[in-house]
Amino acid sequence: MKTIDNNKLKRLWHSTINKKDTWHNAFHLEMPFGLINDPNGLNYFQGEYHLFYQWNPFSCEHLHKHWGYVKTTDFINYSLPQLALAPIDEFDKNGCYSGSSYIKDNILHLIYTGNVKDDNDSRSSYQILAKQLPDGTFIKEKIIIAHQPENYTAHFRDPYFFLKNNHNYLILGAQRQNLTGCTLIYQQQSDDSWQLCGELKTSYNNLGYMWECPNLLTLNNTDILLFCPQGLESKGHQYNNLYQSGYIAGKLDDNVQNLRHGKFTELDNGFDFYAPQAFHDDERTILLGWVGMPEKETDYPTINNGWLYSLTMPRQLEYKNNHLYQYPIDELKKLRKKEISYTDSSNNFSCIIPATCEVHIELNTASIKTSVITLGFNKDALIISYDKAAQEICIDRSNMSLGAKGQRSFTVPSEDKLILDLFIDKSIMELYCQEGYAAATWTYYPQKGTSPIFQIASDQAADMLINIYELG
Numbered sequence: 093m094k095t096i097d098n099n100k101l102k103r104l105w106h107s108t109i110n111k112k113d114t115w116h117n118a119f120h121l122e123m124p125f126g127l128i129n130d131p132n133g134l135n136y137f138q139g140e141y142h143l144f145y146q147w148n149p150f151s152c153e154h155l156h157k158h159w160g161y162v163k164t165t166d167f168i169n170y171s172l173p174q175l176a177l178a179p180i181d182e183f184d185k186n187g188c189y190s191g192s193s194y195i196k197d198n199i200l201h202l203i204y205t206g207n208v209k210d211d212n213d214s215r216s217s218y219q220i221l222a223k224q225l226p227d228g229t230f231i232k233e234k235i236i237i238a239h240q241p242e243n244y245t246a247h248f249r250d251p252y253f254f255l256k257n258n259h260n261y262l263i264l265g266a267q268r269q270n271l272t273g274c275t276l277i278y279q280q281q282s283d284d285s286w287q288l289c290g291e292l293k294t295s296y297n298n299l300g301y302m303w304e305c306p307n308l309l310t311l312n313n314t315d316i317l318l319f320c321p322q323g324l325e326s327k328g329h330q331y332n333n334l335y336q337s338g339y340i341a342g343k344l345d346d347n348v349q350n351l352r353h354g355k356f357t358e359l360d361n362g363f364d365f366y367a368p369q370a371f372h373d374d375e376r377t378i379l380l381g382w383v384g385m386p387e388k389e390t391d392y393p394t395i396n397n398g399w400l401y402s403l404t405m406p407r408q409l410e411y412k413n414n415h416l417y418q419y420p421i422d423e424l425k426k427l428r429k430k431e432i433s434y435t436d437s438s439n440n441f442s443c444i445i446p447a448t449c450e451v452h453i454e455l456n457t458a459s460i461k462t463s464v465i466t467l468g469f470n471k472d473a474l475i476i477s478y479d480k481a482a483q484e485i486c487i488d489r490s491n492m493s494l495g496a497k498g499q500r501s502f503t504v505p506s507e508d509k510l511i512l513d514l515f516i517d518k519s520i521m522e523l524y525c526q527e528g529y530a531a532a533t534w535t536y537y538p539q540k541g542t543s544p545i546f547q548i549a550s551d552q553a554a555d556m557l558i559n560i561y562e563l564g
């Protein structure tokens with residue numbers, strides 16, 4: 093049971109923040125030391141966004157999970173982080189695991205999983221309620237669910253609060269006794285206790301061995317279950333990361349027991365994306381994900397500098413044309429400093445770009461077969477290629493000397509025009525294709541002091557517009 097108080101955290105922060113290494117990102121939320129993972133408890137309340145995340149402030153290992161906490165009004169300026177929850181009680185001694193939040197009586201309430209392992213490494217999971225005090229700190233109130241239901245294992249975690257038909261619900265990630273993944277639903281009763289409704293029935297009875305971090309959202313009259321199945325085998329371009337994050341969309345019945353839905357679709361096509369959480373502000377649904385992957389710590393060279401992982405840019409979600417669109421929220425446009433625009437009609441265009449920037453590309457694809465974007469960093473290159481016949485984009489990290497390598501490919505419908513928005517931070521890129529139809533997030537590790545050279549080369553001359561915004 094290890095923790096530090098918020099004053100010590102502040103001192104640590106100030107002593108570390110100036111020693112930033114060149115891979116520390118400029119506009120992605122991350123901590124200067126320790127390991128962060130899932131976004132937790134996201135909420136918008138009294139004009140501020142409250143953001144929590146899993147944080148081990150002691151080392152780059154998946155241990156001592158606290159809830160870190162920052163506030164923002166614009167997703168550009170953040171408060172100094174605090175520790176909201178520490179794993180110092182009997183019921184959470186091996187980690188204050190992921191969860192969500194809700195507002196009641198104008199007070200922010202958190203619901204999280206207390207992870208406990210006994211001497212034989214056998215696990216217990218408690219679902220716990222905590223509450224914000226007037227001074228901004230949090231107090232753990234009580235255990236609200238003490239045990240998983242019969243026929244499910246102790247892999248029972250990540251409660252997500254949602255409202256449906258005027259009732260409050262929790263959806264939790266779970267594992268059946270036969271070692272298949274699913275979710276369980278609880279409904280809040282008039283005395284505030286939580287009663288099990290049962291398993292949320294879907295047509296996926298055998299999709300992986302555990303479903304982590306479920307979210308239930310209703311967007312544009314469609315009910316959407318986001319979840320992270322573990323244990324899927326890769327299939328062509330699908331499921332190539334160790335664990336997946338995706339969604340199924342359709343209609344929930346009134347009792348919240350059955351979801352009639354379409355096929356499971358991955359949320360992000362990059363190498364480094366997991367455990368997203370979505371929440372609503374006054375007019376939007378916003379999602380943040382973890383830029384990272386469990387059990388792959390050594391793939392990320394920042395581990396040698398004492399810090400690991402980041403959160404994605406906040407993305408606005410929209411459900412239209414039977415598809416979930418994701419796009420960075422408008423506030424991030426305030427990061428734009430300088431704009432340079434080019435129009436070109438050749439088959440080869442190149443320029444130097446700032447180390448942190450946004451590149452908007454509109455490419456007329458009517459007469460081309462292929463187009464290749466190369467981001468050159470001295471001898472290293474990150475390649476994004478487009479194949480019109482297959483309607484596919486491929487991200488290729490094979491020519492980067494540091495970090496994990498490999499390729500990820502995905503489909504983007506693109507008959508006459510391809511629109512790409514590439515956000516380049518110091519060690520993260522996020523690519524949004526066809527105005528949010530597809531997103532891809534990945535880490536990359538350029539050698540110190542290299543300025544990226546941007547090149548786009550197509551098999552035929554093609555009209556294109558390129559806007560480059562320096563971000564910072």
Ligand code: FRU
Nearest residue numbers: 146157189190249304305367
């Ligand atoms: C997902 C996850 C959650 C768990 C948390 C622990 O990345 O494994 O299921 O609550 O991380 O940090």
